[in-house]
Each structure stands twice: as structure tokens, then as C-alpha cells.
Amino acid sequence: MDRGETSIRRVSVPSPEVEDARRSSRELQRLKNERTVHTNRLRGLLALVGRTVRRVKQVRPFLELGWRGRDGRPVGPVLRGEILRELSRIDLVDDRILEVEQAQKELLKTGSACAATAAQLTALRGVGQTSAAILSYELLGWRDLANRQQVAGAAGLAPTPYSSGKDEREQGISKAGNTRVRWVAVQLAWTWLRLQPETRLSRWYRARFGNGSPRLRRIGIVALARRLLIDLWRYVKFGVIPEGATMKA
Numbered sequence: 001m002d003r004g005e006t007s008i009r010r011v012s013v014p015s016p017e018v019e020d021a022r023r024s025s026r027e028l029q030r031l032k033n034e035r036t037v038h039t040n041r042l043r044g045l046l047a048l049v050g051r052t053v054r055r056v057k058q059v060r061p062f063l064e065l066g067w068r069g070r071d072g073r074p075v076g077p078v079l080r081g082e083i084l085r086e087l088s089r090i091d092l093v094d095d096r097i098l099e100v101e102q103a104q105k106e107l108l109k110t111g112s113a114c115a116a117t118a119a120q121l122t123a124l125r126g127v128g129q130t131s132a133a134i135l136s137y138e139l140l141g142w143r144d145l146a147n148r149q150q151v152a153g154a155a156g157l158a159p160t161p162y163s164s165g166k167d168e169r170e171q172g173i174s175k176a177g178n179t180r181v182r183w184v185a186v187q188l189a190w191t192w193l194r195l196q197p198e199t200r201l202s203r204w205y206r207a208r209f210g211n212g213s214p215r216l217r218r219i220g221i222v223a224l225a226r227r228l229l230i231d232l233w234r235y236v237k238f239g240v241i242p243e244g245a246t247m248k249a
Contacts, residue, residue: 012143018114022137024104025130026180031100035093042086049075056090059083104133114141117236124235125246126195127188134184135229140236148230155181157226173222185225192228199244201227 014022039056046053046062050070053059063083067075075083108115108129114136121132121140135141145151152158156177175182193202201224209220231242241247 014142017112018137018142021107021112021114022133024100024107025133025137028097028100028104028130029180031093031097035090035097038086038089038093042083042090045079045083045086048079049073056087059087101129105129108133117141120236121232123247124232124242125248126191127232131184131188134180135232138178139181140233145233145237148233151230151233152226153177155185155226155229157182157185157222157229173226181229182225185229186221189221189225189228192224196242196245199242201231201242203244 042056042059043053046059049068051062053062067080069075108118117140118129118132118136121127121135122129139145139154143154145154149158153174154177156173156175156179158174158177160174192199193205196202204227205220205224209217209223212220228242231240234240235242
């Protein structure tokens with residue numbers, strides 16, 4: 001006779017309205033990734049003729065110089081056509097990005113709970129519209145999170161210690177959570193250090209990781225991302241502003 005037990009875990013499911021609304025930030029991220037692909041491809045094509053550009057807008061002056069490589073020889077017609085088509089693709093993606101950003105701005109004016117959470121987040125210096133929309137519609141605007149452990153776990157930023165006998169070590173973060181929230185939390189952590197340098201979190205990071213190696217600073221930024229996400233959850237749930245943080249004018 002099978003006497004095994006089945007464990008049941010509570011699963012939070014967004015409403016159809018939230019599920020539909022958060023597609024905006026997901027599409028925006030896909031478009032930005034697509035733009036990066038085309039930009040890298042364009043830079044690679046220009047590198048074939050010895051030209052290096054840091055931004056796409058620098059390609060236009062090159063075209064006006066007569067399509068010549070660094071050695072003075074003219075760019076072949078096939079390569080020239082390929083460069084023009086990549087520029088056209090980038091222009092098309094830029095137009096779609098502007099459309100989605102405008103649609104997202106209108107979405108955040110609807111007055112829904114998620115929109116209100118996003119508006120509250122954008123009041124903090126260093127938190128932009130897209131980051132606030134992702135955090136709100138993916139996690140903070142609709143999930144009923146009871147404590148900091150649940151917040152970190154939902155984003156896959158919870159630590160995973162290993163203990164066996166006398167062997168105890170840290171295995172890093174679990175990554176068993178919302179990838180988009182984890183990604184934006186790490187991005188916000190870097191921005192937080194630059195735009196909110198006098199906060200408790202920024203001072204903690206500089207004291208513990210500021211003088212470390214690049215690898216140690218990258219590890220530290222994940223720890224900062226976890227603490228920052230927890231502080232943002234406290235801010236939207238209880239109205240507690242992160243210590244030392246400044247609001248937008």
C-alpha cells in the first residue's frame with residue numbers, strides 16, 4: 001500500500017487583466033533585444049572596412065563621406081546594400097519601441113492597482129517607467145507577499161546555503177523565480193548606486209564590495225539587488241521609503 005504523502009504548494013496566478021497588461025513590458029524588452037542584434041550586426045559590417053562606431057547615429061556621417069573604408073577604398077555595392085538594410089531595420093525597430101513605450105505610458109494611467117504601484121515606484125529617483133512597470137505587473141502590483149523571504153524567492157534572488165556535516169557553504173542565488181524581475185532588480189541596483197549614493201544600501205555596498213575585485217563587485221550587486229527589491233516591496237506595501245532615498249522633484 002502506498003503511504004506516500006503529496007505536498008501541495010500555493011501558486012499565485014495573475015488575473016487576465018494583469019496578464020494582458022504585462023505583455024507591454026515584455027514586448028518592449030524583446031524589441032530592445034532585437035535592436036541590439038541589428039546594432040551589433042551593423043558594427044560588424046562596418047568593421048569589415050576598418051570603421052568603428054559607438055552609436056548608430058555615427059553611421060550617417062560615414063555614409064556622407066563617400067562610402068570609403070579606412071584604407072581609402074570604396075565600399076563594395078553588396079556590402080553597402082547590407083549596411084543600408086540594417087539601418088532600415090534599426091529605424092523600424094526604433095519606431096516600434098516608441099509606439100510600445102507610449103502605449104505603456106497610457107497603460108500606467110488606467111488607475112488599476114498595478115498602475116498605482118508603478119506610479120508609486122517611479123516617484124523614487126532612479127526608477128524609470130519601464131522598470132516600474134516590470135516590477136509592478138510581474139510581481140509587486142498583484143502578488144500577496146508576506147515577508148522578505150517570499151519577495152527574494154519570487155525573484156529567484158534567495159540564497160541557497162549548503163550544509164552537510166561540517167561542510168557549510170553558500171551556493172549563490174536560487175534563480176528559481178521570475179527572470180524578468182531578477183533582471184530588472186540587478187539593473188536597478190547599478191542605477192541605485194549612481195543616483196542614490198547616500199542611501200543605506202549604497203553605503204553598505206561600497207563598504208563591503210567597493211574596494212573588491214570586479215568579480216566580487218558583481219557578486220555584491222546581486223546581494224544589493226535582493227536588498228533593494230525587499231526595500232521596494234516594503235515601500236509599496238507599507239509606505240516605508242528606503243532609508244536615505246530621495247524622491248523625484
